[in-house]
Every structure is written in C-alpha cells, then in structure tokens.
Amino acid sequence: DTAVSQTPKYLVTQMGNDKSIKCEQNLGHDTMYWYKQDSKKFLKIMFSYNNKELIINETVPNRFSPKSPDKAHLNLHINSLELGDSAVYFCASSHLPGHGYTFGSGTRLTVV
Amino acid sequence: AQKITQTQPGMFVQEKEAVTLDCTYDTSDQSYGLFWYKQPSSGEMIFLIYQGSYDEQNATEGRYSLNFQKARKSANLVISASQLGDSAMYFCAMREGRGGAQKLVFGQGTRLTINP
Numbered sequence: 001d002t003a004v005s006q007t008p009k010y011l012v013t014q015m016g017n018d019k020s021i022k023c024e025q026n027l028g029h030d031t032m033y034w035y036k037q038d039s040k041k042f043l044k045i046m047f048s049y050n051n052k053e054l055i056i057n058e059t060v061p062n063r064f065s066p067k068s069p070d071k072a073h074l075n076l077h078i079n080s081l082e083l084g085d086s087a088v089y090f091c092a093s094s095h096l097p098g099h100g101y102t103f104g105s106g107t108r109l110t111v112v
Numbered sequence: 113a114q115k116i117t118q119t120q121p122g123m124f125v126q127e128k129e130a131v132t133l134d135c136t137y138d139t140s141d142q143s144y145g146l147f148w149y150k151q152p153s154s155g156e157m158i159f160l161i162y163q164g165s166y167d168e169q170n171a172t173e174g175r176y177s178l179n180f181q182k183a184r185k186s187a188n189l190v191i192s193a194s195q196l197g198d199s200a201m202y203f204c205a206m207r208e209g210r211g212g213a214q215k216l217v218f219g220q221g222t223r224l225t226i227n228p
Binding site for chain 2: 030041043044048055094101102103106108
C-alpha cells in the first residue's frame, strides 16, 4: 500500500493549458505539502495544508491553486501553464509535532 | 541567506569505502530537526535518517549515521561500507517553523557516485 501517492507520474502539456496533479496519503497525517524540484534539483516548498487549512503559501504565482477536500488529499491545479513551470512536483505529508515526512514519488511536468 | 549548505556538488568514492557528506545549517531556533534524504535516478525521495536538536546521541540507521555537531551547526551524513546502490543525490534538510507552519528547507544536494 503506497503511503503517499501522486497521479499522474508524468505530464506533458502545451503552454497555456490547465492541468491538475492529485495526491493522497493513507498515513493519517495532519499536514500535507507541495514541493517543487527545479532542473538543478533544488527542492522548495510551495504550499502546506494542516487539516484542510492553508498554512504556507510561499510566494507562488496565483496560477497555482492547491485544494484539500479532506486531510488525506491535496491536489494542485495549475492554470495557463508556462515553460518555466516544467519541474518535478512532490507531494509530502507529516504528522505534527512528529518528525516524519513522507514524500510521494513525484510528478514530472513538462510544458512544451 | 542559505539555511542549509551542502558544499560538495559531487563526490566519487570507491565501493566499500566510507563516505561523509557535508551539511551545515543556520538557525536561531532552539528546537529544530535535521534530515537526510536519498534521491536515486528513479526520482523518489527516500528518508534516511533524522536528528533532533535536543538529541544527545548521534542518530544511526543501519549503515547511515549522522555526525551532529551542534556548536558548529553541522550535520554530516556518514555512509559506511558504500555500495553501488548508494549512487544517488543526497539532500540535507532542516525542519523549521512552529506548529502547523513547519516545513522542510533543503540544501542544494550532493551527487554521490560509487565506483566499482
């Protein structure tokens, strides 16, 4: 049973399109995150949700809109995709105040 | 200012040798956590080891140990008896923030290559 699952694993799309990435965790964790890994492998947090409430929004363009229908799910919707959005997007979850962070397998987004 | 610094972009080590991956951090918090993750070429992020700022003993997990020197703000990862499968990117990360606003901040990563 996958602890944090993301779909799709790969996403190739044209500039200007709108796309979504889904994430689900079955660990019972309270907090979920979206991280972006750029072409230089640098990982940076985008958003965090705690019990469906947005907690962290790290100056991400408004084209990115996270949605958490319940504490086990955190989806990422991206409008008007740009070339610079090409990256690997990781979903993660953690149980506060514990120290375990579990990552999904990542979604490689390529905008052409 | 970079909060997590990994000064070795790449490391090359002979199989069966021990290897140390460097990590220094910057924080004014008293309570924080330090993590190491492995990212193989397949792309997933694999948790290796954790050290809490109040932990007096260095963390160990199998062949991995964390050399925690609090005064120097360093948290180096030591891999003993390296194996070909250890070839991967390695990321040091620090948990910062409080309560629900906690997050992981990552270093730039070190690409480790194990030679046969």
